[in-house]
């Protein structure tokens with residue numbers, strides 16, 4: 001009993017000590033991080049069914065703020081996370097727009113019906129014409145870091161940026177596929193047209209005969225082939241999203257959002273500038289199986305690379321790629337081959353949400369030291385996207401999101417953070433040394449007691465294990 005109490009005291013002591021540098025380093029006058037958790041409008045999915053909706057005027061933090069992170073996942077009515085092998089989250093996208101004040105937009109409106117004079121896109125900074133979102137991920141969403149380090153943030157709600165007479169609102173697109181009981185889970189998640197028995201697109205236009213799979217075959221309310229006799233209930237689901245933000249003030253440095261796409265057909269011309277209008281991004285592509293290409297020695301890796309001239313400059317703060325199953329990594333290089341940022345998939349190994357075997361459950365991200373990676377305006381960068389070509393894949397993606405800052409923290413701020421970090425590291429080191437010493441002393445003391453009690457040499461082993 002006595003021994004036990006001592007153990008507890010030691011543990012409490014360690015916890016108290018470990019807490020100290022935390023409050024020293026992060027307490028004080030820091031801009032407070034706000035967190036809000038929202039649910040998208042509900043959607044209902046039965047076995048094999050697809051939902052691909054755009055929800056307008058969704059819940060979102062208001063005011064002049066800097067976004068710090070955005071995470072999302074599919075949950076059921078009870079709020080339980082739903083695993084990818086039941087509801088595959090193909091993607092979700094968050095976009096901004098401005099709407100004329102007084103014009104009512106409901107969650108289920110169709111943007112095609114908006115009066116163009118009442119609606120202005122509030123897109124990101126580039127560079128694909130058709131990819132204007134601020135955030136967007138898919139199956140990897142549960143284990144992909146999205147936080148933006150201090151002192152940076154994505155500035156939104158800036159009254160100076162909102163056209164006069166308009167207000168800022170947010171849109172969420174959710175594309176989810178229910179694969180309970182389907183014949184071919186991977187095929188359904190890759191939107192293979194034959195499994196959906198789809199030959200015309202959403203608007204009734206016939207598909208090219210060589211179009212085997214992709215978004216044109218898994219639009220809202222199509223149905224993937226289910227095993228005969230499989231019965232499954234229709235379920236009510238939501239996208240639950242968590243937004244973190246701080247109030248905008250002069251200590252926050254804004255970052256801009258850029259998205260690159262491996263299918264971008266941009267080519268340098270004599271007068272090209274690299275601006276958005278020149279970029280045609282197809283978003284999806286197919287991976288031909290390696291035996292079909294006849295290249296036996298390529299290790300069955302499909303590597304795509306494109307060159308892009310940057311129409312902007314700044315400091316890289318964050319980067320992440322979006323790939324589908326089969327993806328083996330993506331990277332941004334300088335022209336001389338130097339890696340600027342690489343993002344690799346993590347595949348799940350189990351059953352539970354966040355670790356589903358065979359699915360990409362996370363992507364690694366880049367957080368370069370601010371200032372360490374500068375992009376110059378006009379610089380040529382290389383985007384690379386790798387997939388395993390052991391089997392055929394349709395509708396895969398190779399997107400790359402980066403956050404870029406115009407400014408570095410001013411020297412005072414940098415020095416301040418530096419001292420803070422250095423200070424807490426030194427303090428941490430000292431405290432760890434103290435904890436370690438206490439630990440060693442305690443172990444020896446207990447060990448000696450043990451030995452005295454048991455009088456044998458095996459006592460040490462028992463303590464030391």
Ligand SMILES: *[C@@H]1O[C@H](CO)[C@@H](O)[C@H](O)[C@H]1NC(C)=O
Nearest residue numbers: 100113114115116117118119
């Ligand atoms: C769109 O709005 C403008 C200005 O408010 C108005 O003049 C026009 O008639 C509207 N068009 C439609 C099709 O409602």
Ligand SMILES: *[C@@H]1O[C@H](CO)[C@@H](O)[C@H](O)[C@H]1NC(C)=O
Nearest residue numbers: 195196197198199200223225
């Ligand atoms: C596939 O679609 C065709 C034409 O739309 C229809 O006649 C046929 O019954 C469908 N097959 C299945 C298995 O649903």
Ligand SMILES: *[C@@H]1O[C@H](CO)[C@@H](O)[C@H](O)[C@H]1NC(C)=O
Nearest residue numbers: 267268269270271272273278
């Ligand atoms: C380049 O200039 C030519 C002639 O002015 C024009 O036709 C062409 O569209 C331009 N190309 C681009 C990519 O802007």
Ligand SMILES: *[C@@H]1O[C@H](CO)[C@@H](O)[C@H](O)[C@H]1NC(C)=O
Nearest residue numbers: 301303328329330331342386
């Ligand atoms: C992509 O594949 C190529 C060729 O196998 C390899 O050299 C490169 O390092 C890979 N890139 C990433 C980001 O995994």
